[in-house]
Amino acid sequence: MCTDQQNTQPLMALNPVGVVRSPFKAPMLMAKDSGLSLELRTEKVKEHHRQVKTGISELVIDKQWEPLLDGVEGFSHILVLYWPHLIDPSRRNLKKVHPMGRKDLPEQGIFATCSPARPNPVLVTAVVLKERKGNVLTVQGLEAVDGSPIIDIKPYSQNYMIIEALKSPDWMEQIRSELDED
Amino acid sequence: MCTDQQNTQPLMALNPVGVVRSPFKAPMLMAKDSGLSLELRTEKVKEHHRQVKTGISELVIDKQWEPLLDGVEGFSHILVLYWPHLIDPSRRNLKKVHPMGRKDLPEQGIFATCSPARPNPVLVTAVVLKERKGNVLTVQGLEAVDGSPIIDIKPYSQNYMIIEALKSPDWMEQIRSELDED
Numbered sequence: 001m002c003t004d005q006q007n008t009q010p011l012m013a014l015n016p017v018g019v020v021r022s023p024f025k026a027p028m029l030m031a032k033d034s035g036l037s038l039e040l041r042t043e044k045v046k047e048h049h050r051q052v053k054t055g056i057s058e059l060v061i062d063k064q065w066e067p068l069l070d071g072v073e074g075f076s077h078i079l080v081l082y083w084p085h086l087i088d089p090s091r092r093n094l095k096k097v098h099p100m101g102r103k104d105l106p107e108q109g110i111f112a113t114c115s116p117a118r119p120n121p122v123l124v125t126a127v128v129l130k131e132r133k134g135n136v137l138t139v140q141g142l143e144a145v146d147g148s149p150i151i152d153i154k155p156y157s158q159n160y161m162i163i164e165a166l167k168s169p170d171w172m173e174q175i176r177s178e179l180d181e182d
Numbered sequence: 183m184c185t186d187q188q189n190t191q192p193l194m195a196l197n198p199v200g201v202v203r204s205p206f207k208a209p210m211l212m213a214k215d216s217g218l219s220l221e222l223r224t225e226k227v228k229e230h231h232r233q234v235k236t237g238i239s240e241l242v243i244d245k246q247w248e249p250l251l252d253g254v255e256g257f258s259h260i261l262v263l264y265w266p267h268l269i270d271p272s273r274r275n276l277k278k279v280h281p282m283g284r285k286d287l288p289e290q291g292i293f294a295t296c297s298p299a300r301p302n303p304v305l306v307t308a309v310v311l312k313e314r315k316g317n318v319l320t321v322q323g324l325e326a327v328d329g330s331p332i333i334d335i336k337p338y339s340q341n342y343m344i345i346e347a348l349k350s351p352d353w354m355e356q357i358r359s360e361l362d363e364d
Contacts, residue, residue, distance in 0.1 A: 012196035012265050012331065014302045061293075065301060067277045071294030074351025081304060083194050095249045111243075111335040112253030119247060120196045120333045122263055122304055149194065151302045153293040157350045158358075168339045169256025176340075 014122075016149035017068075018061035018135075020082060024052075024145045027086060027116070038104055042178060045100060049179045052143045056130070059137040059150055066135040072153065073132040080125050081152040082144045084116040091117035105171045112169075126156045196304075198331035199250075200243035200317075202264060206234075206327045209268060209298070220286055224360060227282060231361045234325045238312070241319040241332055248317040254335065255314040262307050263334040264326045266298040273299035287353045294351075308338045 028048045036044070059080065061069060072078065094117045096107045110118045128140040137153070168176075210230045218226070241262065243251060254260065276299045278289045292300045310322040319335070350358075 011267075012198070012333070014194035014196065014304070016194070017301050065277075065293075068291040068293040068301070070278065070291035071288075071351065072291060074294065074349075074354075076349035079306065081302070081306070085193075095247075096252065106253075109250040109252035109254060111247075111250040112256065112337055114336060118334060119199050119250070120263070122196070122334055124261065124263070124306055124336065151194070152300060152304055154296060154306065155294055155350065155354070156348065157296075157354055158348055166338065166340050167256075167258035168337065169253065172256075172337070172339055 014083070014151055016062075016083070017065045017152070018059055018150040020080075020142065020144045020146065020148040020150060021058040021060055022142065022144055022146040022148075023055055023057070024143065027084070027145060028143070038102065041102070046179055053141055055140065055142070057127075057139055057142045057144065059139060059142075059153065061135045061137070061150070061153075063135055069132060069135065069137070069153070072129070072137070072155070075129055075155045075157065077126055077156040078129050078137070078139070079152075079154040079156045080127055080139070080142060080144070080150065081154070082123055082125075082148045082150050084121050084123055084144075085148055086145060087116050087121060092119050092121060094118070099171055099175060102175075105174070108171070122151060196265070196333055198244075198265070199247045199334070200241055200332040202262075202324065202326045202328065202330040202332060203240040203242055204324065204326060204328040204330075205237055205239070206325065209266070209327060210325070220284065223284070228361055235323055237322065237324070239309075239321055239324045239326065241321060241324075241335065243317045243319070243332070243335075245317055251314060251317065251319070251335070254311070254319070254337070257311055257337045257339065259308055259338040260311050260319070260321070261334075261336040261338045262309055262321070262324060262326070262332065263336070264305055264307075264330045264332050266303050266305055266326075267330055268327060269298050269303060274301050274303060276300070281353055281357060287356070290353070304333060 097115050098107055099105050099113055127142045131138040278291055279297050280289055281287050281295050309324045313320040
């Protein structure tokens with residue numbers, strides 16, 4: 001079903017259209033952090049969250065796809081789809097996680113979280129588009145680590161994506177309120 | 183670079199985690215519509231837009247991935263990532279399009295539009311989550327046609343995705359105002 005008869009590639013094969021250049025060289029929480037106390041872990045996440053919000057990254061699009069960017073500079077925000085290439089492929093089989101690795105929060109199914117470990121690890125983030133120069137977009141607010149393959153760029157527009165009165169479960173509201181306090 | 187040495191599959195290969203069951207059996211605009219007048223075409227798009235906003239679809243997740251849905255019912259809205267399987271693969275090489283096929287609007291690079299014809303056709307839509315029963319999610323507002331392979335389900339939360347003061351180019355504002363008038 002998911003095999004293309006003509007070339008034996010899976011039908012849903014992605015090819016990178018560019019690469020992320022970022023000040024973030026490694027994922028926020030590494031295996032080595034699993035021994036951290038909840039307090040230290042939360043402090044580390046908060047500091048990382050602050051850095052991501054203000055951090056500047058470059059999306060370097062392959063020259064052959066540069067014409068596809070024409071007009072993107074009319075948008076204040078874009079969606080970036082990318083592949084978390086440092087995640088071990090075996091983690092695509094995970095079923096549940098503690099959100100952000102926090103054992104104090106109840107386990108959730110992967111589809112109820114933004115965990116990068118998921119069956120099809122296509123990550124989606126809305127970022128501020130600061131500038132376009134040729135095949136390079138400068139953006140703010142992207143958590144992707146340096147070297148992440150870019151899958152797609154889309155406009156982030158209220159046409160389709162803004163929905164009011166969003167409701168999230170308590171565990172996510174708790175994380176959000178902790179991240180936003182000073 | 184995008185080949186996995188161990189199994190010769192592309193590194194970024196997606197496998198469907200489920201399938202969309204929808205009242206929409208075909209894409210909004212077909213090749214046969216290219217001869218329609220602008221007026222008739224716009225009327226067709228407006229009617230389709232109304233149907234999508236209120237339309238109910240089912241996301242039937244494969245049984246093996248059902249546990250990944252646990253906790254998703256705590257969200258009022260989710261992001262659905264899916265593959266537009268009826269699009270001809272040759273259209274992944276398109277560089278520019280008239281938005282919604284409208285010759286009265288200036289051509290835009292694919293990355294500045296939501297065209298399903300794109301190098302990596304992973305489509306992303308925010309929808310209302312009405313109900314979860316086992317491995318089936320009932321959602322409102324999904325444009326995906328019946329049979330579309332589902333790539334991923336994510337929470338749609340203001341944690342990361344809501345950004346205020348979005349600015350879009352004139353052509354998109356024009357489409358939006360036309361779709362919203364009665």
